[in-house]
Amino acid sequence: MKPSAPPRRILMTTDAVGGVWHYAATLARELAAAGDTVVLAGVGPRPSREQCRAAAAFAIIEWVDSPPEWLAADEADVVGLGASLAALARRHRADLVQVNAPSQAVGLDVSCPVVAVSHSCAATWFRAVRGGEVPPDWAWQTERNRRGFARADIAVAPSRSHAAALSALYGDLPRLHVVHNAAPLGPRAHGREDFVLAAGRWWDEGKNARALDAAAARSRWPILAAGSATGPNGTRHDFREAVGLGPLRNEDLRWLMARCGVFVSPSIYEPFGLAPLEAAASGAPLVLADIPTYRELWEGAALFFPAGDAAVLGETLNWLAGDRHARDALADAAFERAQRFTVAGQAAAMRALYDRAAFTVQPALSFAE
Numbered sequence: 001m002k003p004s005a006p007p008r009r010i011l012m013t014t015d016a017v018g019g020v021w022h023y024a025a026t027l028a029r030e031l032a033a034a035g036d037t038v039v040l041a042g043v044g045p046r047p048s049r050e051q052c053r054a055a056a057a058f059a060i061i062e063w064v065d066s067p068p069e070w071l072a073a074d075e076a077d078v079v080g081l082g083a084s085l086a087a088l089a090r091r092h093r094a095d096l097v098q099v100n101a102p103s104q105a106v107g108l109d110v111s112c113p114v115v116a117v118s119h120s121c122a123a124t125w126f127r128a129v130r131g132g133e134v135p136p137d138w139a140w141q142t143e144r145n146r147r148g149f150a151r152a153d154i155a156v157a158p159s160r161s162h163a164a165a166l167s168a169l170y171g172d173l174p175r176l177h178v179v180h181n182a183a184p185l186g187p188r189a190h191g192r193e194d195f196v197l198a199a200g201r202w203w204d205e206g207k208n209a210r211a212l213d214a215a216a217a218r219s220r221w222p223i224l225a226a227g228s229a230t231g232p233n234g235t236r237h238d239f240r241e242a243v244g245l246g247p248l249r250n251e252d253l254r255w256l257m258a259r260c261g262v263f264v265s266p267s268i269y270e271p272f273g274l275a276p277l278e279a280a281a282s283g284a285p286l287v288l289a290d291i292p293t294y295r296e297l298w299e300g301a302a303l304f305f306p307a308g309d310a311a312v313l314g315e316t317l318n319w320l321a322g323d324r325h326a327r328d329a330l331a332d333a334a335f336e337r338a339q340r341f342t343v344a345g346q347a348a349a350m351r352a353l354y355d356r357a358a359f360t361v362q363p364a365l366s367f368a369e
Contacts, residue, residue: 007035008354011094013085013104014040015068016047017232018201019274020100020119022250023181025055030347032058039092041085043104044068045232050249062088069103070122071233075140082107096354102148102155103141113357115350116152117179120271121145124165128269128291129206146170153357156350158272161292165271177353180297181272182346185338186282189258192327196223196317197260197284199253199275202244203231206269208289209239211310216241218314220321221261226253258282261327262320265289268307273297280338285330287316301337303330 010031014024028038038059043066047055055061066081081104089097089110099105102116123142126134134142149155155176157163163178200207202225209225216223216239223242230236238244248256257263263279264287273293276286286302288294294304303320305312320327 007037008095009037009039009093010096010098010354011039011041011085011089011092012098013100014042015044016042016051017044017068017071021047021051022274023119024100025051025059026182026184026343027347027350028055029058030343031351034347034351037092039088039094041088043081044071060092064088069101069141069144070120074137075144078103078144079107082109086110096357098350099148099152101145102152103144105148105151106144108151113153113354114151115154115156115353115357116148117156117158118145118162118166118271119158121166121169123169124162124271125206125269127165127169142169149173149176154353156353159293159296161296162271164292179346179349179353180341181274181277182341182343183274183278183281183338184343186254186278187258188283189255192261192284192331193259194221194261194321196221196262196264197226197256197279198223198242198264198266199226199257199279200265200267201231202227202229202237202239203233203235205235206267208266208268208308209237209242211266211289211308211313212264213237213239213241214310215264215266215313215317216243218311219317221317223264223317224256224260226256254278254282257284260284262287262317264313264317265294266307266313267291267294270294276302277338277341280334283331283335285320285327286334287313287320298334298337301330301333 014021031038040059040061042063064084072078086109096113098115100117102118105114105116123134156179158181160178202209225242226245226248228247229244257279263284265276266289270293288302289307290304291307305316
């Protein structure tokens with residue numbers, strides 16, 4: 001049996017805008033609890049004081065003067081990111097670098113292993129949401145992702161569906177592995193209330209706020225939409241039928257998930273979909289758009305409706321509103337399924353890949369029996 005790996009110093013990229021912050025914080029907390037030191041290297045708009053205060057309990061926080069790629073005007077805005085991350089890795093004596101976008105591995109001149117996690121991708125987003133290729137002025141992002149995959153010692157996708165979409169776009173990716181995202185079990189209320197909850201970045205077209213809004217006009221129960229409706233790139237969605245709650249603290253969102261009668265996700269693009277997992281971890285019944293990722297993760301534990309079909313979504317919600325037994329059965333199935341996606345399991349899978357990445361860089365003698 002191989003001895004367990006000694007504690008590592010891990011430089012991990014993040015941003016404070018989307019789900020990557022939540023992913024990185026959740027993983028970093030678990031890694032730190034096992035003895036690793038994690039440096040969170042952020043890009044883009046800085047985190048709130050509350051985010052910083054929470055993360056400082058388990059990580060060192062650094063911020064790099066670079067936007068996330070999807071907020072960059074052109075490639076020139078991010079061309080220096082690799083050098084900045086390499087400087088941080090040297091300053092903190094990192095044993096491993098995990099970039100949470102493959103493109104961030106471009107220009108990363110470090111001697112330690114590099115693990116690249118794809119949480120999203122402009123090119124796969126355009127294929128799923130717009131049904132076509134990225135526009136010419138975004139093509140540089142696809143090329144940087146391609147170069148980042150080639151640079152990384154190990155690549156990770158959060159679902160088989162996203163891995164398949166990446167392989168269909170970028171060709172054979174022999175170092176690509178799947179590690180599911182995770183969420184801790186949440187609070188569970190004594191009784192559920194007569195409202196439908198959804199959560200997402202509603203300014204993102206892939207979250208399909210239009211279908212949610214249209215379904216709200218048909219739903220017997222009010223539909224509450226948690227999350228920002230205005231994006232840092234200037235896009236926005238103004239809810240007319242659903243009740244927009246704006247961004248909420250994760251603790252407040254989890255309590256709403258514990259109380260809602262039904263949780264719905266109308267997304268047409270999700271590499272994983274953390275919100276349904278968090279809702280399921282609080283025992284909420286799930287109604288999900290019928291997309292490959294959700295079928296992969298929630299088949300047998302959710303109801304599905306044709307993505308974009310607001311009429312069917314409204315009918316499904318109304319049927320559930322009138323059938324307490326069906327809601328209870330769905331809630332039990334979702335809660336049971338959520339327990340497959342544990343934070344401890346995610347961290348263990350990532351540590352195994354860190355070991356594998358180290359083996360490709362370090363002499364084999366370091367791993368002698």
